[in-house]
Amino acid sequence: MADLAVMLVKVVAAFGALLLLAAYMTWAERRVFALVQVRYGPNRVGPAGLLQPIADGIKLMFKESVIPAQADKLIFVLAPLVSLVPAMAAFAVIPFGSSVTLFGRQVDLIVADVNVGVLYIFALSGIGVYGIVLGAWASNSKYPLLGGLRSAAQLISYELSLGMSLLGVVLIAGSLSLKDIVAAQAHYPFILLQPLGFLLFLVCMLAETNRSPFDLPEAESELTGGFHTEYSSMHFAMYFLAEYCSMITLSAVAATFFLGGWRGPLLPPVVWFLVKVVAFMFFFMWVRATTPRLRYDQLMGFGWKVLLPLAILNVVATAGVMAFLG
Amino acid sequence: MVQEAQKSPLDSDLLGPIRTESLTLNMGPQHPSTHGVLRLVLEMEGENVTSCKPVIGYLHTGIEKNMEVKTYNKALTMTDRMDYLAPMSNNLGYVLAVERLLGLEIPRRCRWLRVLLAELTRIQSHLVWLGTHGLDLGAMTVFLYCFREREVILKIFEKVAGVRMMTSYFRVGGVARTPYPEFFDDCRRFLSDFPERVDEYEELLTDNPIYRRRTEGVCVFPAERALAWGVTGPSLRASGVDYDIRKKEPYTGYEEFQFEVPLGRNGDVLDRYLVRIAEMRQSHRICMQALEGMPEGPLMAADPKVVPPPKEQLAHDMEALIHHFKIFTEGYHVPAGEVYQAIESPRGELGYYVISDGSPKPYKVKVRAPSFANLFALPEFTRGALVGDMVAAIGSIDIVLGEIDR
Numbered sequence: 001m002a003d004l005a006v007m008l009v010k011v012v013a014a015f016g017a018l019l020l021l022a023a024y025m026t027w028a029e030r031r032v033f034a035l036v037q038v039r040y041g042p043n044r045v046g047p048a049g050l051l052q053p054i055a056d057g058i059k060l061m062f063k064e065s066v067i068p069a070q071a072d073k074l075i076f077v078l079a080p081l082v083s084l085v086p087a088m089a090a091f092a093v094i095p096f097g098s099s100v101t102l103f104g105r106q107v108d109l110i111v112a113d114v115n116v117g118v119l120y121i122f123a124l125s126g127i128g129v130y131g132i133v134l135g136a137w138a139s140n141s142k143y144p145l146l147g148g149l150r151s152a153a154q155l156i157s158y159e160l161s162l163g164m165s166l167l168g169v170v171l172i173a174g175s176l177s178l179k180d181i182v183a184a185q186a187h188y189p190f191i192l193l194q195p196l197g198f199l200l201f202l203v204c205m206l207a208e209t210n211r212s213p214f215d216l217p218e219a220e221s222e223l224t225g226g227f228h229t230e231y232s233s234m235h236f237a238m239y240f241l242a243e244y245c246s247m248i249t250l251s252a253v254a255a256t257f258f259l260g261g262w263r264g265p266l267l268p269p270v271v272w273f274l275v276k277v278v279a280f281m282f283f284f285m286w287v288r289a290t291t292p293r294l295r296y297d298q299l300m301g302f303g304w305k306v307l308l309p310l311a312i313l314n315v316v317a318t319a320g321v322m323a324f325l326g
Numbered sequence: 327m328v329q330e331a332q333k334s335p336l337d338s339d340l341l342g343p344i345r346t347e348s349l350t351l352n353m354g355p356q357h358p359s360t361h362g363v364l365r366l367v368l369e370m371e372g373e374n375v376t377s378c379k380p381v382i383g384y385l386h387t388g389i390e391k392n393m394e395v396k397t398y399n400k401a402l403t404m405t406d407r408m409d410y411l412a413p414m415s416n417n418l419g420y421v422l423a424v425e426r427l428l429g430l431e432i433p434r435r436c437r438w439l440r441v442l443l444a445e446l447t448r449i450q451s452h453l454v455w456l457g458t459h460g461l462d463l464g465a466m467t468v469f470l471y472c473f474r475e476r477e478v479i480l481k482i483f484e485k486v487a488g489v490r491m492m493t494s495y496f497r498v499g500g501v502a503r504t505p506y507p508e509f510f511d512d513c514r515r516f517l518s519d520f521p522e523r524v525d526e527y528e529e530l531l532t533d534n535p536i537y538r539r540r541t542e543g544v545c546v547f548p549a550e551r552a553l554a555w556g557v558t559g560p561s562l563r564a565s566g567v568d569y570d571i572r573k574k575e576p577y578t579g580y581e582e583f584q585f586e587v588p589l590g591r592n593g594d595v596l597d598r599y600l601v602r603i604a605e606m607r608q609s610h611r612i613c614m615q616a617l618e619g620m621p622e623g624p625l626m627a628a629d630p631k632v633v634p635p636p637k638e639q640l641a642h643d644m645e646a647l648i649h650h651f652k653i654f655t656e657g658y659h660v661p662a663g664e665v666y667q668a669i670e671s672p673r674g675e676l677g678y679y680v681i682s683d684g685s686p687k688p689y690k691v692k693v694r695a696p697s698f699a700n701l702f703a704l705p706e707f708t709r710g711a712l713v714g715d716m717v718a719a720i721g722s723i724d725i726v727l728g729e730i731d732r
Contacts, residue, residue: 037470142351146373146713212464213536221359221462222717290530292537293464295714296373 006107014111018091021277022244023053028278029285036289057237065233068139075138080231080238083131086124087245093117094252095179097262097270109262109270110179117178118170121253122163125208128246129155132210132217135239136227147226150296151210151217157303158207158214164311165200168193168318169257182261189260196314198258200307202283205250207303209243212288216296251280348376351713355384359462359717362727364701366716373712378705385731393691397657398424398498401688406492408693409729411454414447414483415671417496420691422577423667423678424498427660428632435623436500437579442513442616443486443495444578444669445609449520450479451672451724452602452609456527459599459721463540468530475523478516485509498658499633500626514617520610528603541596545707545719548593555703558696559674561723564601565593571670578669583612595722602724632658657686673697673724693732697725 027042027049034041042049067076094117097109114120129151136148170176172193173184184190191198207214218226228239255261255276264272294302351368354360363384369377389408393401405420406413418440425432453472460468480490486505487495495502531537547557549565562569570587572580588604590597626633634653635646652658662684668677674696683689700723708719 033466037467038474039470142349146351149372215464216714219464219714221464222713224357289467291465292460292531292534292540293714294536295540296712298539 002105006105007111010107010109010111014091014096015088018088018245018248019241021248022241023057025244025248025281026056026240027053028281029288032282032285033289036286060237061234063233065235066230068141068230070140071230072138072140075134076230077235079131079135079138080235080242081131082134083128083242084238084245086127086131087242087249090121090124090246090249091252093120093178094249094256095182095261096252096273097268108179113177113179116176118166118176121249122159125162125246125250126155126159128242131239131242132227135231136217139227139230141230143223143225143229144227147217147219147223147229150219150223151227153296153300154207154210154214154216154303157300158204158307161200161303161307161311162204162208164308164315165197165204166253166257167311167315168197171315171318171322178256178261182256182263185260185263189258189263191258194258194314194318196310197318198254200311200314201254201258203307205254205280206284206287207299209247209250209284211243211247211284213291213294214299215288215293216299219293221293247281247284248277251277251284254280346371353716355381360720361458361725364720364725364727364730366720368713368716370713373714375708375711375713375716378708378716380701380704382701382727382730385727387728387732389732390691390693393688395687397686398660398688399653399657401691402497403492403494406494407728408695408732409671409673409676409697409726410491411726412447412451412672413491413493414443414495415451415669415676417494418444418578419667419669419671419676419678420680421496421498422669423665423680424660425627426665426667427663427680427682428498428629428658429661430499430627430629430632432500432578432627433624434579434621436625436627438582438616438620439501439505439625440496440578441580441583442613442620443483445612445616446479446482446513448609448672449606449613450476452606453479455602455672455721455724456599459718459724460531462717462721463537465530465534465537468527471523471527471530475516475520482509482512482516485512497633499629504625510617510620513613517610517613517617521607524603524606524610531599532603538596540714540718541599541722542594543592544595544715545704545711545722546592546594547703547707551706552593552703555706556699557674557703557723558699559670559672559724560601560605561598561674561700561703563587564590564597566591571668571675575668577667583615585612595718598722598724659684659686660688668694671696673726673729674700693729695729695732697723697727697729701725701730 031041042052045051045055067073092111093114095110099106099108132151133148136144136151169181169190172190173181175181210217228236231239255273259276262269262273349370351370352365353368354365355363360366365381365384367379367381368375387407389404393404402417402420405416409416453476457469457472483493484490486509487493487502547561547565549567552562552565553567558569566589568587568589573587585608588601588608590601630649634650639646640650660682662682664679664681666677666679668675675694676696677694679692679694681689704719704723708716711719
C-alpha cells in the first residue's frame with residue numbers, strides 16, 4: 001500500500017514537473033529568441049511574462065476545435081494523444097536524482113527503473129512519430145500529407161543513428177538500465193569517452209524532435225505548418241506539448257548518458273539534473289534561432305550517408321577498444 | 327456481366343502495377359512564402375515539382391487605368407502603391423518620364439538628393455528581400471535584423487516625406503519639400519555602421535553550410551534563357567549579364583557616381599543572394615558619395631507653370647497665387663508625345679511608357695514591371711525542383727505582387 005502511495009507521488013510529481021517545464025520552455029524559447037533577435041519577447045502577462053504559458057493554455061482550451069469535414073474524425077482526434085503520451089511516458093525511466101528518504105523509507109528518484117530502459121525510450125520515441133503521421137493522414141489535406149510523409153522519412157533516417165549513438169555508452173556501462181548508466185559515471189561523465197557519440201546524439205536529437213534545422217514536417221514557410229496545418233485548439237496544443245515533452249525527455253536522456261545525469265558537486269542532485277536539461281533545451285533554442293532549414297533530400301542524405309556510418313564506426317571502435325582492454 | 331462478378335479479386339486490376347497520380351498543390355494565394363498573394367499551381371510527384379503555373383491577379387488595383395483620369399500630379403501618388411517596397415524608385419521612374427515630356431531641367435542638387443533617396447530605397451528594399459528570403463529557408467533571425475535597419479530608413483523617409491512607405495516624395499520638377507535640417511546627419515548616422523550590419527547578415531547566411539546547400543545550384547537561370555524571358559535586375563546580373571540601367575543609360579545623375587555592378591556566375595539562388603548583398607554595399611558607397619558631395623543650389627526646377635510656388639509667396643504675389651491655383655486644380659499641360667523612361671529599380675528594369683495628348687492628364691501610362699517578367703521566368707527554371715527549392719526560388723527573384731498586378 002505504502003509502495004503504491006510512493007509510486008503515485010512520484011508519478012504525479014514527475015509528470016507534473018514535466019508538463020510545467022514543457023509549458024515554461026515555450027516561454028523560455030520565446031525569451032531566448034527575443035534575446036537573439038534584439039526584441040523583448042512576452043513581457044506583458046505577469047512579471048517578465050511568466051504567466052504567459054498559463055494565459056496561452058487557457059486561451060487554447062477555450063478555442064473551438066475545428067475538424068475538417070473530410071477528415072477521419074476518430075483518428076484526427078486521437079492522433080495528438082498518440083504523440084503526447086509516448087513523449088511523456090518515455091520520461092518514466094529517467095533517474096532525476098539520487099535516492100531520498102521519504103516516510104522513513106529509501107525512495108529512488110526515478111519513476112520506473114526498467115532494466116531495458118534504453119530500449120523502452122527508443123520504442124516510445126518511435127511511436128511518437130505515429131501521432132504525426134496519423135494526424136497528417138487523417139487531416140485528408142495536402143500540406144499535412146506532405147508533412148506526414150516527410151516525418152516518416154525522417155524517422156527511418158534518424159532513429160537508427162540515434163540508437164547507434166547511444167550504443168557506445170551502453171557498451172561501456174554494460175547495462176541498459178539508465179540508473180546503472182548514471183551509476184557507471186561516478187568518476188567522470190561519458191562525454192569524455194564518447195565525444196563522437198555525444199555529437200551524433202545531439203544532431204539526431206534535433207531530427208528526432210522535428211526541431212530546426214530538421215523541422216521539415218512542420219516547415220512553416222514551405223508547408224504552412226505541415227502535419228498540424230488543420231489542427232486547432234487543444235488538439236494543436238497537444239502536438240505542441242508533445243514536441244516540448246520529447247525535447248525535454250531527450251535532453252534528459254542526453255544528460256543521463258553523457259553528462260552523468262544528476263551527478264555534480266555542491267548542488268543537490270535534482271538541481272544538477274535540471275541545470276543539465278535546461279542547458280540542452282537552450283541548445284535546442286539557440287540552434288533554431290540561428291540555422292536555416294535543410295531540404296528534404298539533403299536531410300535523408302545526411303542521415304544515411306554521414307550520421308549512420310559515423311554512428312556504426314563509433315560503436316565498432318568502442319567495442320574494439322573494450323575488447324582490447326578486456 | 328456474370329463472369330465479371332465471379333471474377334476473383336485476385337485476378338482483378340487491383341494487383342496490377344500500383345497506380346500513382348500526380349498531386350496538384352495550390353500554393354497560395356494564402357501561403358507564408360509566396361510573398362504576397364501569388365498563387366502557384368504545382369503538379370508534383372511526391373515532393374518533386376513537375377510543373378508550376380503562376381496565377382496572378384489577386385492584387386489587381388487598376389492603377390494604370392486609374393492614372394488616365396488623374397492629373398499628372400495626382401497620378402504620381404498611385405506609383406508608390408505598385409512596388410510598395412520601393413516607393414521612391416517608382417516615383418522616380420514616373421517623374422523622370424513626365425519631366426522628359428515637359429523638357430524640364432532639374433537642378434543638380436535635386437538630382438543628387440534623388441540618387442541618395444533612391445539608393446536608400448534600394449537598401450531598404452533589399453533588406454526586406456533578405457529578411458523574407460531567410461525566413462523562407464527557416465532562418466528567422468536574419469529577418470528581424472534586417473527589419474531593425476529598415477526601420478531606421480523608414481523613419482528617415484517618414485521625417486523627410488511625411489509617410490513611411492507611400493512617400494510620393496519626388497515630384498515633377500523636384501521634390502515635395504526641402505529635407506528637414508538634420509536629414510543629412512540622420513543618413514550619415516545610419517550609413518556609418520551599415521556595412522557592419524551587412525557583415526552580420528552575411529555571418530548568419532553566406533558561409534552557413536546548410537544555407538549553401540539550400541541555394542547552390544538551385545533554380546539556375548542560364549544567361550541566354552534569362553535574357554529571353556526578359557529577366558532584369560539582380561536576378562539577371564546573378565547570371566553574369568552586365569546590364570544595369572544606372573550604367574547603361576544613366577539617369578538623374580548616376581553618371582557622376584563611382585560604383586561597381588556586382589555580377590554572379592552561375593545564376594543560382596546563391597548568386598542572386600550574393601549579388602544583392604554586394605549591391606547593398608555599392609548602394610552604401612553611392613549614398614556616401616552623395617552625402618559627401620551634395621551640391622548647393624536650388625532644389626526645384628525653375629518653371630512656375632509646373633513647380634508650385636513657395637507657400638509664403640501666395641500671400642503677397644498675385645502671379646504665384648494664380649500658378650498655385652492652376653497647378654492644383656487644372657494641372658499642368660504636358661506637350662503631346664510619348665516617352666519611355668527606364669530606371670534600375672531594386673527589382674530590375676522599371677519602365678514608364680507615358681503618352682501625352684497635350685492635356686493635363688496622361689493619355690496612357692504603361693508600366694514595365696520587373697517583377698512580372700522575373701516571375702514568369704520561374705516555371706522554366708524550377709522544373710524538377712523540390713517544394714523546399716520552390717520556396718527558395720520564389721524568394722530569390724524578389725517579386726512584389728502589387729507591381730505585377732498593378
